Amino acid sequence: MNMFAHELRMNRKSALLWAVALAGVACLFMAMYPTFAEESESFKEVLRSMPEEMLAAFGLQIDAIASLLGFYSYVFLYISLCGAIQAFHLGASMISAETRAKTADFLLTKPVTRGAVLRSKLLSALTILVATNAVYFGVSAAMASFVKRETFSLSAFALINVSLLLTQLIFLMLGFALALLLPRLKTVLPLSLGVVFALFMLSAIGASTGDGKLRYLTPFQYFDRAYIVRHESYEPEFLAAGAAVIAVCALFGAIRYLKRDVHVG
């Protein structure tokens, strides 16, 4: 329990900041929804004068985007980007904290197994992410009901929000595994930002070219929000892919953490 509490204490400030930042960004984005909906409305008028096939190809898309859930699906991309940075950084910095601060000998000479250290670290990371998500969920739901123009499916909204937590879990474990892969990590932040933004870019390329296979490469694409809105469920194959990434990273990280030589001094 000591280690668990210590990790929470070490990270509480940044966790609080992230929760506030995520909720704030969501509020800012949602506040733009009313004007966005009006503009899309007038654009739909333009679309009616277009040839039939244009309307068929585009009209539905526009309808889907101009709804609250459609707009939320879009801005959620940036929310999940921020969430991914938080989670990846949390995973990578938590597991490498002792070796970076040269306190590994202090921790590892305590009468606890490495397994126990690992468990309490991961458990506290999980707690932090769940708490952040709880704050985010509450604020975004309140804001959504405030700006809505017509009723929207609450279950789809909830599923989208839960996908933040799932994406974060994947990135947490990626960060955890990557930090253990690199033996002498000194600054974590460049690594976190570099990896997360690279995956974000891959996701953008995949989205704008409609490449199906590329989706497996980047966790940002595991939870397609258009699919969630239509079917009110996640895609099973990508849920499985996410679970597989988490499992592989956890396994690799655990084996590595339990066995590695720790540099002291």
Add this chain to the structure above:
Amino acid sequence: MNIFWREMKASRKSLLLWIVGIAAMVGSGMGKFSGMKESGDAMSGLMADMPKALQAVFGMNGLDISTVTGYYGMLYLYLLIMAAVHASMLGANVLAKEERDKTAEFLLVKPVSRMRLLLEKLLAIALQIGLFTAAMTVCSIGFVAQYADDASRVTEDILRFMAGMLFVQSVFASVGLAIAASIRNAKRAVASSACVMLLTFLLSVIIDISGKLGFASFLTPFQYFAARDILEDGLSPAYAALSVTLALTALVVAFRSYGRRDMQI
């Protein structure tokens, strides 16, 4: 020049990693273009009529992604983010690491003035940013040219894109340096620099989505050289001047505050 060479040697691995990453990004991004070429044409006509906010949602931002430069312009935003991450981390880290790794005393008792020290570190930053952009330019031209009908025109556009990127990089690097030189707690320097970078990025996204906040563009370097503007009007001299002013101001702040900085040892 010892400090300069020491700096370059210390960061050659990470620079190499960044360059490999960038090359992979440009390569995989442009590889997807061949699939885009056919389907894009029908879209581009309609895109012109679309409200700005909707364009942002579709990820086009006024770019015709059926042309090779338009498509590259879409990638450019993400390449710009990677460059900004690299520059802001580099600028902050180059000073902050001395206190973090407890080598500040060792460095400061050497018979060189702090100004000289900072100048050599600044030179190292400049060279690394230059190498980063040079690598990006070579990759971009190499990967883009194979799709281009008029290679010299495309090369010219890419050089313009890269010049814009250099301006943005120098702003973020010098702001990072200024933060690291003036912040009380060196451990926070890298995080603060990242925070500035992320906030300006989010602001840029908000400006794109809202379509009405154009007047706030001067607040975020990500808006200074938008791909659409570069393709249509070339580099904006006003924003180029603004970037240089920002970078120089940040450097003045950095030199003044580093000269009287209390090191935490």
